[in-house]
Amino acid sequence: MSDQAFYTGLQQNLENLREQGLFKPERVLASRQGAEVVAQDGRTLINMCANNYLGLSGDIETQKAAAAALEKYGYGLSSVRFICGTQTVHKDLERALSSFLGTEDTILYAAAFDANGGVFEPLFDENDAIISDALNHASIIDGVRLCKAARYRYANNDMADLEKQLQAALDAGKRHKIIVTDGVFSMDGTIAQLDKIVALAEKYGALTMVDDSHATGFMGKTGRGTHEHCGVIGKIDIITGTLGKALGGAMGGFTSARKEVIETLRQKSRPYLFSNTLAPMIAGASLSVLERISKSTELRDRLEENTAYFRKEIERIGFTIKPGTHPVVPVMLFDAPLAQKFAARMFELGVLLSGFFYPVVPMGQARVRTQVSAAHTREQLDRVLAAFEQAGRELGIIKNN
């Protein structure tokens, strides 16, 4: 407590963030997660900013499965996995994830952030090359930093640039090359072109890794993920993902791959070796979610219908969106103060969504991002659309027609 300058420096930085409008306040909910949530002030809001794609966060069946696992396996284990923190429910979940994803084996982590943080360093060294999409998630960037492999970056979703970087890694005589991409980029809802990525990997003898956090459970006809959507099941070397979005939304992550990869991670991956096991109730609930979505595609089908409806209607009203099919629907307002004003007005009108502006998205690309859920009813989506129309007219974004 003797270095006062440290604290005044922090206060100054925080003040600067507030002045630049970049300070991120927490929005406190007084209810469970869902299509509708209750704010701290008691108001009910339609939630358009959760990663609750299948509506399984706050869902009663998921909760009951967690309660059953809590009852059977207890609250916690006070151990990492390899000492005395592995229960049958963890092994069952790893098997179920492998079978769902079409892979050989799976290792669980406390978060996808840890899965990505712990995947590169055990598998690659200075002889190797990691070729990473420029917009990859922060946890991939951090994971790559922890590894000694040479780093190559290609422009977002740009296959010509990817090929250039593959050639550069080849020219540099790198031993193993791995192409790394998010399956879906969450700011734009862009789906990675995994078919083309796999073709390039085959041409250059490279491995492929996909972080499918915004896709597992609903992308593709049976919800397996972006690899199913792009027709490349069985052709991706490493898949990482989260249990904290579509698959129930509590927390937890995983890496899924050939068994020699997963066994190596169990021996050497630091977030796995030095961090506590996933709570058994989360493992149990995740297992029930996988069983449920393997039995029926009803939830992902409803999500697909809701997304198509919302995308069509929001454009009909007169808004500009990033084209696509993913339930992340960015509504482009371009101007940062306008995006802020718009999000605030939508909040008053009972809709929770988030505004993004530079430096989170490129300059001049400010937007509000909406995320559609299987839990949204048609009536709720219509209320959201009516609020968009009202706020859009009030702020002069859309004209009377």
Ligand SMILES: *Cc1c(COP(=O)(O)O)cnc(C)c1O
């Ligand atoms: C959300 C997300 C993560 C982090 O997931 P957690 O399980 O919450 O740590 C990692 N990668 C991508 C692409 C994500 O969207």
